[in-house]
Amino acid sequence: METHSQEKQRAAMKTYLECIPCFMNQIIRTGRLLNITEGDIYDLMAEFGAGLSDIEMHDPPPKTAISIYSAIAKRAGTDDPFRELKKESMLKALGLLPSLASRLERLPSPLSMALRIACAANVIDFGISTHFDLDKELERALSGNFGLWEEDVFLDALKKTDWVLYLGDNAGEAAFDRLLIRAMHKEVVFATRGRPIINDVTMDDALMAGIDEDARLVSSGSPAPGVILDMCDPAFVKLFETAPLIVSKGQGNYETLSETKRPIFFLLKAKCQVVARHLAVREGEMILARGKGFEHRH
Amino acid sequence: METHSQEKQRAAMKTYLECIPCFMNQIIRTGRLLNITEGDIYDLMAEFGAGLSDIEMHDPPPKTAISIYSAIAKRAGTDDPFRELKKESMLKALGLLPSLASRLERLPSPLSMALRIACAANVIDFGISTHFDLDKELERALSGNFGLWEEDVFLDALKKTDWVLYLGDNAGEAAFDRLLIRAMHKEVVFATRGRPIINDVTMDDALMAGIDEDARLVSSGSPAPGVILDMCDPAFVKLFETAPLIVSKGQGNYETLSETKRPIFFLLKAKCQVVARHLAVREGEMILARGKGFEHRH
Numbered sequence: 001m002e003t004h005s006q007e008k009q010r011a012a013m014k015t016y017l018e019c020i021p022c023f024m025n026q027i028i029r030t031g032r033l034l035n036i037t038e039g040d041i042y043d044l045m046a047e048f049g050a051g052l053s054d055i056e057m058h059d060p061p062p063k064t065a066i067s068i069y070s071a072i073a074k075r076a077g078t079d080d081p082f083r084e085l086k087k088e089s090m091l092k093a094l095g096l097l098p099s100l101a102s103r104l105e106r107l108p109s110p111l112s113m114a115l116r117i118a119c120a121a122n123v124i125d126f127g128i129s130t131h132f133d134l135d136k137e138l139e140r141a142l143s144g145n146f147g148l149w150e151e152d153v154f155l156d157a158l159k160k161t162d163w164v165l166y167l168g169d170n171a172g173e174a175a176f177d178r179l180l181i182r183a184m185h186k187e188v189v190f191a192t193r194g195r196p197i198i199n200d201v202t203m204d205d206a207l208m209a210g211i212d213e214d215a216r217l218v219s220s221g222s223p224a225p226g227v228i229l230d231m232c233d234p235a236f237v238k239l240f241e242t243a244p245l246i247v248s249k250g251q252g253n254y255e256t257l258s259e260t261k262r263p264i265f266f267l268l269k270a271k272c273q274v275v276a277r278h279l280a281v282r283e284g285e286m287i288l289a290r291g292k293g294f295e296h297r298h
Numbered sequence: 299m300e301t302h303s304q305e306k307q308r309a310a311m312k313t314y315l316e317c318i319p320c321f322m323n324q325i326i327r328t329g330r331l332l333n334i335t336e337g338d339i340y341d342l343m344a345e346f347g348a349g350l351s352d353i354e355m356h357d358p359p360p361k362t363a364i365s366i367y368s369a370i371a372k373r374a375g376t377d378d379p380f381r382e383l384k385k386e387s388m389l390k391a392l393g394l395l396p397s398l399a400s401r402l403e404r405l406p407s408p409l410s411m412a413l414r415i416a417c418a419a420n421v422i423d424f425g426i427s428t429h430f431d432l433d434k435e436l437e438r439a440l441s442g443n444f445g446l447w448e449e450d451v452f453l454d455a456l457k458k459t460d461w462v463l464y465l466g467d468n469a470g471e472a473a474f475d476r477l478l479i480r481a482m483h484k485e486v487v488f489a490t491r492g493r494p495i496i497n498d499v500t501m502d503d504a505l506m507a508g509i510d511e512d513a514r515l516v517s518s519g520s521p522a523p524g525v526i527l528d529m530c531d532p533a534f535v536k537l538f539e540t541a542p543l544i545v546s547k548g549q550g551n552y553e554t555l556s557e558t559k560r561p562i563f564f565l566l567k568a569k570c571q572v573v574a575r576h577l578a579v580r581e582g583e584m585i586l587a588r589g590k591g592f593e594h595r596h
Contacts (some may be wrong), residue, residue, distance in 0.1 A: 017336060020343055021322035028315045038315060042355065045318055049347025057340065 007137060013255045014058045016274045023048065023061075023068055030069075030198070033085070034076045044071055047189035060255040061274075062226030069197055069225070082171075089124050089172030090208055097175055104179060112151060114183035115267065119125055119146075119286045122250050122269045124199070131201035137269075140286075147270070147285030160237070162221070163187035165243035166215065167227055167257075169250030169268075171205040177249065181214045188214065188241060194221035194232070200252070202252050218278060227257035248291075251275050261293030309477075311553045320365045321346060321359075321366055328367075328496070331383070332374045342369055358553040359406060359572075360524030367495055367523070378494035380469075387422050387470030387497070388506055394436070395473055410449060411480035413565065419474035420467060420548050420567045422497070427495045435567075438584075445583030446567070452563050452586060455543055461485035463541035464513065465555075467524055467548030467566075468496075469503040475547065479512045484556045486512070487537060492519035492530070498550070524554035546589075549573050559591030 016147030024045055027293075031041035048068060055064055073081050100117060104110035123137040158164070165188050168174050181188045186285045190211050193200045201209075203219050211217060227248075229237055240246070246264040248257055254275065265287050270276040278284040322343055329339035346366055353362055398415060401517050401572045402408035417582040421435040456462070462484050466472050472488075488509050491498045498506075501517050509515060518533030525546075527535055538544070544562040546555055552564045552573065564587050574581040 017339060017343070018325045019325075020347075021319035021326070024319035024322060025316075028319070041315055042350075045315070046350040049318075049350040052340075052344040052347040 007238075013060050013258050013275070013278055015055065015061050015064055018272075018274050019064070020052065020055075020059045022272060022274075023064065023119045026065075027068065027072065030072055030207075031075075034072070034081045036072070036075055040075050044068075044075060047071060060226060060228070062224040062252045062256050063228055065226075065252075066197065066224050073196075081201040082196065086171040086205055088197050090175060090205065093121070093124070093172040094209065095176035097178070098222070100138075100176075100179060104183065111155070111180075111183040112125060114180040115151065115288060116146070116286070118173075118176050118180035118249070119267050119269065119288065121173040122267070122286075124170045124172040132267070134246075137268065147280065147281040147287055149286070150265075150290055151264070151288055153290055153294075157263065157265070157294070158186065158292075161245040163189065163244065165239055165246045166190045167220070167246065167253050168192055168206065168211075169253060170197070170199050170202040171201045171209070174201040174206055174211060175209040178209065178214050180247075181211070187233045189218055189242070189243075190215040191218050191220040191227075191236060194219050194223050194247060197223060197225050200225050224252070224256065226252035228256050236286055246291075254279075257291070260291055262291070263294045264291035265289065265294070266291060311358050311556050311573070311576055313353065313359050313362055314355075316570075316572050317359045317362070318350065318353075320570060320572075323360065324363075325366065325370065328370055329373075332370070332379045334373055338373050342366075342373060345369060351562070355475070358521040358524060358526070360550045360554050361526055363524075363550075364495065364522050371494075380494065380497040384469040384497050384503055385506070387468075388503065389474060391419070391422070391470045391473035392507065398436075398474075398477060398478075401479065409453070409478075409583050412478040413449065413586060414444070414584070416471075416474050416478035416547070417565050417567065418529060418587065419471040420565070420584075422468045422470040422471040425592070445579040445585055446577065447584070447586045448482045448588055449565075449586055451588055451592075455561065455588075456482060456484065457564070457591070459484060459543040461487065461542065463537055463544045464491050465518070465544065466499040466504065466509075466550050467551060469499045469507070471547065472498070472499040472504055472509060473507040476507065476509055478545075479509070486514070487516055488513040488536060488538045488542075489516050489518045489525075489537070491523070492517050492521050497524050498523050522550070522554065524550035526554050544589075552577075555589070558589055560589070561592045562589035563587065563592070564589060 026183060028041060031044060041118050073079060104113055107113055120137040120140060166188050168177060168190055190206060192203045192206045196202055206217050218236060220236045221226055222228055222231055246262055248264050248266050250268050251271050254268055266287060268287050270279055270281050270283055270285050270287055273283050279287060281287060304513045319326050325342050329342060336566060367412060371377060392532055402411055405411055418435040445536060460480060464486050490501050494500055516534060518525055518534045520526055520529055544560055546562050546564050549567050549569050552566055564585060566585050568577055568579050568581055568583050568585055571581050579585060
């Protein structure tokens with residue numbers, strides 16, 4: 001088995017030139033969302049701009065995001081500036097859950113639809129855009145207009161596994177992950193972020209979503225909007241290294257884990273050109289794709 | 299008559315937060331267009347980022363653009379990095395001119411169509427985007443799907459004037475300006491930029507477009523992709539202050555002159571959200587709009 005320091009050698013997507021203006025736009029959007037003044041937002045941008053020459057371009061973007069969102073949180077005067085917004089989207093998600101669950105129960109094999117719903121829910125992301133239409137995305141999910149979608153390979157891998165490590169992404173999204181977790185009919189360990197970052201799911205959020213009713217909860221310890229193994233809790237790294245199957249939700253987890261050789265499936269919406277290009281899909285497409293390690297196992 | 303220093307007091311659109319990531323994207327796009335290495339492009343971005351705290355946000359974006367594009371030109375190792383691209387789009391424009399001209403000649407009143415063609419040609423702009431479809435834009439112009447379009451007010455103003463000061467924008471676009479200049483049937487002075495900046499029209503470009511056959515040429519002296527009166531030649535400023543009617547092409551001229559009280563009409567495609575919002579139109583719309591001073595005359 002390889003260690004996570006070996007993993008690091010060929011780790012993950014790097015930061016592309018396009019990520020820099022995207023980070024600038026994220027500062028503007030989230031700054032306004034959090035009612036930070038235009039002047040303070042400009043200061044945050046200037047601060048980020050002044051540090052550009054120190055950015056490691058071979059790092060994945062979520063690593064760079066740590067310092068950006070820490071600075072935003074500091075300026076907003078709280079450790080968890082997205083707390084209320086997370087709660088809001090969580091309540092909306094939980095409100096939709098019962099009708100979706102009973103809809104799934106009536107299907108002969110709900111797993112296929114649960115995969116689509118969990119993927120569509122990835123649209124709940126205040127980092128990339130403050131405007132999203134959850135209902136529309138769910139409708140799209142039900143009509144099934146997807147890009148790269150390796151469902152057969154996933155179902156085959158799922159059949160052969162005892163348990164699944166499930167890497168959560170955004171807080172509101174996590175409520176919908178419950179549907180997929182149930183539909184998989186396997187032991188599931190659900191991993192949260194180590195602490196609040198943007199609107200990503202923390203242990204508190206996961207408990208609010210009631211995921212503990214369907215899975216064992218664990219904190220990855222990651223301070224990033226992604227899974228950076230070098231920054232994770234050793235106990236989580238061990239889980240990651242031994243899990244027979246990993247489901248990775250969202251773009252941040254893809255950006256940090258795209259090169260891993262572990263048996264991983266990425267379930268996400270490709271929300272930007274850079275990630276879409278890396279996946280060889282079109283921006284906006286829904287993706288269920290096996291990781292590089294998975295191909296090696298076959 | 300007011301002087302241009304009085305003008306400055308309430309001069310022009312300011313730089314908005316959104317302009318910063320847009321500038322970053324411009325560095326990436328034009329850098330790649332000019333075959334500057336990714337590493338050098340990153341250096342240009344870091345240099346711009348490091349200087350962010352010195353940017354005057356009350357300046358119009360074209361003023362900030364001067365130093366950005368100077369740095370790009372320096373890195374590209376030439377004073378006029380867009381020379382070949384300008385020539386290319388100029389030749390393409392000149393190739394389309396005869397058929398458009400004969401089409402106009404067959405119309406009972408060609409001025410209306412000439413306005414639309416000159417506006418559609420504003421799509422030729424390597425600063426905002428390297429991808430544009432001139433044929434498609436011209437086709438759109440002929441079918442006439444426009445936003446704010448004060449043609450009646452313009453025709454009325456034109457009737458009452460002896461001569462027109464015409465502020466050019468992009469080089470290739472200037473070939474199509476000839477159609478409008480001819481259709482106006484007035485004495486026209488066509489103003490170019492003072493020196494090469496992005497793909498804006500210079501005296502050399504205007505001569506290549508043959509505008510001297512239809513108008514008197516003058517250099518504004520402006521080093522910016524817009525008209526910043528404080529940086530223009532005094533002779534041009536005098537023309538600007540005395541012209542009975544001014545036609546201002548493109549976004550850069552609008553950004554620098556939006557607040558002028560001179561009798562001006564803006565003819566442009568709103569290429570970004572910031573300018574569209576300022577004009578209260580939608581992004582991508584074609585605009586013919588009287589300036590603030592013009593309303594005062596009525």
